[in-house]
Amino acid sequence: MDLTFNERETAFRDELRAWLAANDPGPRPEDADEDATFEWMRSWQRTMAADKWAGVHWPEEYGGRGATITESAIFFEELGRARRPLPANVLGIVMGGPTLMVWGTDEQKERFLPHILDASEHWCQGFSEPEAGSDLAALKTRAVKDGDDWVVTGQKVWTSGAQYAKWCMLVARTDMDAPKHKGLTYFLMDMEQEGVQVRPLRQITGSAEFNELFLEGARIPDANVIGGVGNGWKVALTTLMNERSGLAFFLQVRLRQLLDDVIEEAASRGLLDDPVVADKLADLHVKAEILRLTAYRGLTAIEKYGQPGPEGSLTKWLWSDTNQQLTSFAAELFGDWAYTAGNRWAYELMRARGNSIEGGTTEILKNIIAERVLGLPRLK
Template identity: 75%
Template sequence: MDLTFSPQEIAFRDELRGWLAANQPDAAPVDGGEDAQYQWRRDWQRRLYDAGWAAPAWPVEYGGRGASLTESAIYYEEIGRSRSPLAANTLGLLLGGPTLMVWGTDEQKERYLPPILSAEEIWCQGFSEPEAGSDLASLKTRAVKDGEEWVVTGQKVWTSGAQYSKWCMLVARTDGDVPKHKGLTYFLMDMEQDAVQVRPLRQITGEDEFNELFIEEARIPDANVIGGVGNGWKVALTTLMNERAGLGFALQIRLRQLLDDTIAVAAERGLLEDPVYADELAELHTRCESIRLLAWKGLTDVERYGQPGPEGSLVKWLWSDTNQRLTQLAVDIVGPAALTAGTSWSYEFLRARGNTIEGGTTEVLKNIVAERVLGLPRLKVAV
């Protein structure tokens, strides 16, 4: 056991920390709503890109730094620590790029990877549907071959950044006659066509972070199939496995910062000496540290032994639960300001409700833990 970073990892961290200190992003725009926010994050990615910091985990040949898993985690920790925004094209960087690297042809990689990195072309993810959430493989969006093209019709939901995106990672059914996982194909769909309508989906926070896609006979050239016709489930799993890998470290640092902010307010108001609040804050402090340890343990076990431990699903579950508990406690500590619309405190606790749903609901995570880690039998449900 050695819970320190190697000299090389420390050098990586210090270089990035130095760069972030010297290249603070501009202050977040106050006016202009979502569009201005998005442009701000796009400008930020451009700066990261120019300095070679957009996707350190990508191999050098694709414009990354070939960073190790540990370095990549350090990267997201430092992004979080410096309170920098996430890059505009985070889905392309974290999900789309790595998926293409595994499944894409040389032509596809050459064509699509560079503009992901530079934020010239933004990517979004068209997986979930109104009737296919946790049961993703039951999705109904259909793609039918028509000469050298596919004609796609269906509806997608929870597509963040769709209004800014050029490309959509789309999973559609290309064969209805085989068991549900087998008839799927993974496409790269051009969002700039009339057959794709993007409608904002307003969340409980009042903002439109997500969208719905209405797809009515959209056209996708055959060359935009990723990983082969009928292989969509496997390709989608590659995307999903990348979903939390790095981002978890940024989220974990944000949780830490929010806890520190809450502790500071509690201290100001003398609540740290109040045993009721002290007990709960100490519990959250302990959970926050447990999350950090479990996240690092999961990552370094993969790096060193090639075997993920049970930590992966546990970290997301524990993080989402802890963030909800913390933001709710903050309401008690901060008081009326946390229940006033438009404050950061009220935003945090409202947004936290989504944490136990997005990226795998807690219920699904518990199923995964029970079945794949503990080996418990799966309840057979009527299909």
């Protein structure tokens, strides 16, 4: 593993650092509801897009910078380091756009890609269902052909940002008789129609990041099938493969910052002289460093073999575990104050509970590591 950047990567990082220093979306709206936060992130995405920083890993022909995997990692790391937010349409940029680039027709790319980048059309991911999360291929939402349209009936859940979305990456069952992975089709569904009902789910943090989707006779034109009828599983895998790439760097930097903030707060309260506190902070520091280096090791694997290795599962597991330990420790250390409504540490503590579920649960990640890294017998 070589951790030094080459000349091109260093130039990329320096240009980005200068741009981030000159461009600041201002503080996150205080006590704001999701709507204000979304608008703040959308406006930030527009600023990024104006200078071609919204989709750096996208090819230049689609409005990106053709960044390499390492440059893309640098991008997310620097964004986190500068304490800037992710662009509002992160699902469209990181997952939807790259999926269209692989599987979409020229017309689909032309129609959808520019609006993902310029933040004019927000995207969401309609994969999970009440009885199909880890076992995604068990999904039951049905799409039936009716003339030039498909008519969709079913329910999705956990759909992040659906309340702001114009388009949904929807996987539905189009062949009831085919084996479960084969009867699926990937659609782009217009969210602005009567057959689509979005109901926000309020989390323990108080905010509603995700939603339930009720689909009752929603219509999708045949032109919005991505990658062919019956090919949905493969197209969905492309989306999922893109989910963690690069973002791991953003998350590990955010964890590092959170740890630095805990240390600063603890120091201001004179808590660092307590050997138990110092010991715990040292332990968290070591874990944060392991996470950073493992993320780089994953990057080396992608560069060498062209695809992410099982290190991706290891980083996600380590990140969620460490973030949960860190936020629990912070709340315990700062006492009652940290548990009051509206307190930053209360939010961090409660939001971290979802880390071991979102983007693949810890148990599933452990299965992957057991089977594909350690070579243990496969689950039946």
